[in-house]
Amino acid sequence: MYIQLLYMKELQDILHSTSNLSASKAAVISVFYVNNVIKESILNDLKPFDLSIEQFNVLRILRGQKGKPLNLQDIQERMINKMSNTTRLVDKLIKKNFVKRNICEQNRRKVEIVITESGLDILKELDDKIINTEKNITSQLTSEELKQLNTLLLKINN
Amino acid sequence: MYIQLLYMKELQDILHSTSNLSASKAAVISVFYVNNVIKESILNDLKPFDLSIEQFNVLRILRGQKGKPLNLQDIQERMINKMSNTTRLVDKLIKKNFVKRNICEQNRRKVEIVITESGLDILKELDDKIINTEKNITSQLTSEELKQLNTLLLKINN
DNA sequence: ACATTACATTTGTATATACAATTGTTGTAT
DNA sequence: ATACAACAATTGTATATACAAATGTAATGT
Structure with a gap:
């Protein structure tokens, strides 16, 4: 898993804050991360098939x-x-x-x-x-x- | 917007189906799409700054x-x-x-x-x-x- | 019919990314 | 002290991607 603990902490802070701005920032960053996690695992399945x-x-x-x-x-x-x-x-x-x-x-x-x-x-x-x-x-x-x-x-x- | 209507229809179908398998597939695909939409717009902001x-x-x-x-x-x-x-x-x-x-x-x-x-x-x-x-x-x-x-x-x- | 424009794909080129091998530095065991 | 392994960054190479220009084909106007 490539998600860093440090980053996770930041994200959770943003999540618990009340600011709406931060919430959209957190969503954007989270999508990037989730996208990456998904990409890695699917790529792993595809690798044997080149x-x-x-x-x-x-x-x-x-x-x-x-x-x-x-x-x-x-x-x-x-x-x-x-x-x-x-x-x-x-x-x-x-x-x-x-x-x-x-x-x-x-x-x-x-x-x-x-x-x-x-x-x-x-x-x-x-x-x-x-x-x-x-x-x-x-x-x-x-x-x-x-x-x-x-x-x-x-x-x-x- | 690069999301195709055709694709959107498919996604919505999956969404309204009861299958759990399809739901996780839809989530994965949606994350890919959303990631792309976000990437495009942020890249657009960054372009002038190279x-x-x-x-x-x-x-x-x-x-x-x-x-x-x-x-x-x-x-x-x-x-x-x-x-x-x-x-x-x-x-x-x-x-x-x-x-x-x-x-x-x-x-x-x-x-x-x-x-x-x-x-x-x-x-x-x-x-x-x-x-x-x-x-x-x-x-x-x-x-x-x-x-x-x-x-x-x-x-x-x- | 001819020139012009639009269309669909291909090619060229620069940059980005993935992965492996290399270089130089530090730590450790004998 | 020396050899060896571990570490941190760099370099090399192959492939992927982004964007622009070029090629070949079809449609349109005069």
């Missing part, structure tokens, strides 16, 4: 398409990070044979990306691990608290 | 020392990302004259880093902007909800 988190996300996005292809723009839009280089990310997935790439005949500017059998297989293998990790991460929360957290995070996104 | 978020954090850590120096290990421990290269990050801050670097006389293996006047000035300039951004990010939440959110995030970190 996948980055974004590559994993793109695979899941493509699986969600159930065979329908997506072009690079569509993929980019659905990615968590508005990353600038979907081309190179997809190139890496192609090299690993997890996705296929065709030029769209209707509009030759576009390329169509589809997940392969091998890509689906690797996702299947990963599913259980990831679900387990997600459960572990949130294991400190009751299901009621988890629901609360989701509601609050969703509000921030709107 | 600072990355970690560089900004290191400056704040050093300010918190109130003159007492920190060596690279101490800095690394307090950083949000357990980044591997504090040397190079600090080098950049030195180039910008925001921090100073001395070799520790008691233990010549260590280097002592202190924030400069110029570093303090830039932080002062940034303080208001960042506070404002933090308020904006959490503006959808009441102060009660904000407190809840902080409590929940803190639980995950423990």
